[in-house]
Amino acid sequence: MTRQVPLVLCFLFGIVMILTEFVPHSRSQGLYQGIVNWSLIISPFALVLAVATLIQTHWTRISRHTEHWQYSYVVFIGIIIMVLIGVPTFLNNVSFLSKIGLSFGPKSPIFEWLFNNVQVPMDATMFSLLAFFIASAAYRAFRARTFEATLLLITALIVMMGNVPIGDLIWNTVMAWTPWDDVTSTARQWILDNPNLSARRGIILGVSLGVISQSIRIILGIERSYLGGD
Amino acid sequence: MLEKLMNIDRRIIFIAIALSVIIPTLLPVNLPITGSEPTQKLYDYIDALPPGSTIMLAFDYGPSSLAEPAPMAEAVMKHCFDKGVRIIGVTLIVDAVTLADKLMQKVSEEKGAVYGKDYVLLGFRPGVTQVILGMGTEIAGVFESDYTGKPLSEIPMMANITNYDQIDLLLDLSAGSTVEIWITYANVKYGLQIAAGVTGVIVSQMYPYLQTGQLVGLMPGFLGAAEYEKLINAPAKGTEGINTESFAHLLIVGLVIMSNIAFFVHQRQSVGASSRSQREE
Structure with missing residues (x-):
């Protein structure tokens, strides 16, 4: 019973919250608002729990005289x-x-x-x-031991110098004979706009798909580790 | 010698870093600041808002990281008060309320802004996602009173503000993952326009949202604060910070290059020595 009730609640609220996203009816939106209000009321209890855990942890340290008690x-x-x-x-x-x-x-x-x-x-x-x-x-x-490490090193140095105005100042002074100005900040911006953006988007997509699949597993009761125990 | 250089005592590096921060702080330098597109976009967006518009400033940073977002907040608040744009302060981080209150008071005194008319600080409520979602329907449903305990119904500025529909922009000043939460729940669900000012370490995470237009602008770390200060022609802590940071970056880049030169020379010497010993055998 102690496991079934949370599983049923999780399934019901999970399904209801998904449905409210797709049903614009006033009753559906009223239900959605009600659940949001409930969770706003429940949230402060997490703080109470956190303080209680903190007190318990430090009280145990003092009573057991553990290191730096x-x-x-x-x-x-x-x-x-x-x-x-x-x-x-x-x-x-x-x-x-x-x-x-x-x-x-x-x-x-x-x-x-x-x-x-x-x-x-x-x-x-x-x-x-x-x-x-x-x-x-x-x-x-931070040493260029391999090809990948060298790429990482060069990229990091460009971004570090492009992130501060002294990077462009040095370039514009030392490389004044070239037709290009502010190359360090331009190179930094290109790195952030292209390779960085592509890699980040890949990570976001991967994480999002993982979150969706894990959420489905939790709603359907396949994933039960949040209940604790085995 | 090379061995020594490669394994330099870390205390020497610590002293060098400390000096690279202390000296430029005591002897300020003025390095030329070039503007970047994400900061310019944010400035243009706020600059185009008509007087009487409202922006929400989310102070989502704690005392540990205030050095970067606080100058951004200050610069944006100055710009807003100059333009007659009203500000609603809010935070998802419990530590930030006192910081936000202090900063809002400072800037409002400087610009002659009036609490309750030009700006208001709602404060903190626990439950990050729920707070964002709740304000989407009704701000007063989440914050029934402001930070000082005054009911929102008694604050003139909040008279015509019910939810995100009356907010022209949310600027999240963040040192963590709150920008993504604001985008997911306030931008995607309620269509609230969002911009961000973030610490240097999380700037790279923001670029996918900039490209999709889910972020209308971005202030990247000290650089963003300095750029915004330059745009409003009011150099302050952001400009000081980026000038100091410049020398710390320069030192770290110099140290990395030096350690790599020592590493390569040492490696070459080791290869040469081993091939000589092989020939002798």
Whole structure:
């Protein structure tokens, strides 16, 4: 029963949603809108589930003293502080708290300060580290060992130089004697417009066909891995 | 020597990259920026909109990648406010609301735009696909109030806006896969015109949609931001960013070329040494 009910629901909703795409009748569109509204209501529960999983994972780390378990306390401190400041907007009506300058919700100055001065720099720092690792990895691994690797290397160098104005500046200065201007950006654009576009379209078509076939398998109950278990 | 060059200490590369970013930031340079067609198309589309038109700006990027999409958003907002085009801000990424709010306030103060009349920030709702589909029927069905909690019915700008039919363009400023979701559910199903401003790493994924016309324009990374700033004659963070990025790219290209020269010379020497030893045997 625990497996049959989800399978039946999946089949019914899958078929209904497909049919509503092809039936422009007002009742069909009303049904479609109703289902979209339901899923809008269900979506926030995914966030609740995510927070619950996060708490469970870090609580397990602390209780089992796994590697770097101390950092899990930082996760809890972060969650508690942001929730205490960001969520209870009803406290804005408490005159005592307003008098001492405390406000709550996403527009609270404390919330905004923490976001702008803690989360933004930390996130930006993590992402910025990529530049260093990419440079180091490119130096070590980007070598013309084979014909294919050489093609990839040349293409990458052209796109990299064509993506920044210094590429055209160098070309127009060093190759000023040639009749062609802005060759690096033109070459980059040609690569993006032709080989890149063709390859991407092939990938999109392949992925789309895969998604369609997998969706049919799920609707018909052939693919059941989403139910968990074996 | 060649061995050393090929296996250079990565910390030296790290320092070189840091310097290639820090020096141009401290000593700004002005490199000539040539416009590309996708950015020009977006500019032309917005420029052709009559005053009173409405565009939706989707701030679909988080703090980690704001360096590229934020200057794009700023440039487009300046252009819109100058033209009298109204802006509805929305996001599918929870982190982006505060970023969007800060940026919209900054640009509106600079341009004298009024909240509720010239622009509005709806904020975030969970459920990416459902949010896009829901707004196609009724925006107020998804966002009953704006980011500050004010009901949409009390916002003058939203009085005549029900769904995508009253939106002239959606510009998705993205650092992920949201552009494709907007195209699939808002363009294909509801016919909403879509343009994108994306980070450099996902630019190549956008070209099939540009060719089919599903994207009316595209701002590719820092370059797109700098190009748009040039088009509106207001150089700002995008122009600074692309100038700095130029030197980082130049350094990486130089390092790759240097490592390949060392690799080839080393390979040739190894082949020569092995053939000499074979002859001696």
